[in-house]
Amino acid sequence: MHGSRDTIFVDSRPDGAAASISCAGKVEATGTTPAKLVIPRKVQGCSLTIERTGYRTQRLDLEQSFSGAFWTNFVFSPVLATATIMNGRDFGYDTAAALLSSGVAFLIDQFTGAKYTYEPKEVVVDLEAAPR
Secondary structure (H helix, E strand, C coil): CCCCEEEEEEEEECCCCEEEEEECCEEEEEEECCEEEEEECCCCCEEEEEECCCECCEEEECEEEECHHHHHHHHHHHHHHHHHHHCCCCCCHHHHHHHHHHHHHHHHHHHHCCCEEEECCEEEEECCECCC
């Protein structure tokens, strides 16, 4: 539903800071604030770093969790199967197709990382002057 990549908006006061997201020790995205940084959903251990000369470096860990869209893979199949049985209908091709498509969607989300999402989606940092 929402793809294999996630977008994190990053801004700083003052703007013009270097922003980067590293995941598992590898830089995945960079930009200059204000910036939209796009990272793969399936990578783990991501952190955001914001740096600007004359200011303290800011670091924030991004939290990876299961996307709400991922759970729809499981919601509609049992509902459809139950409705079919409750209405006295045979467990026919339409129900089997719906169950199969839910299974395929689950596998796609699993392999592409689309089952994950990152928080926060927006980060605004007030940079502090570095000690002289």
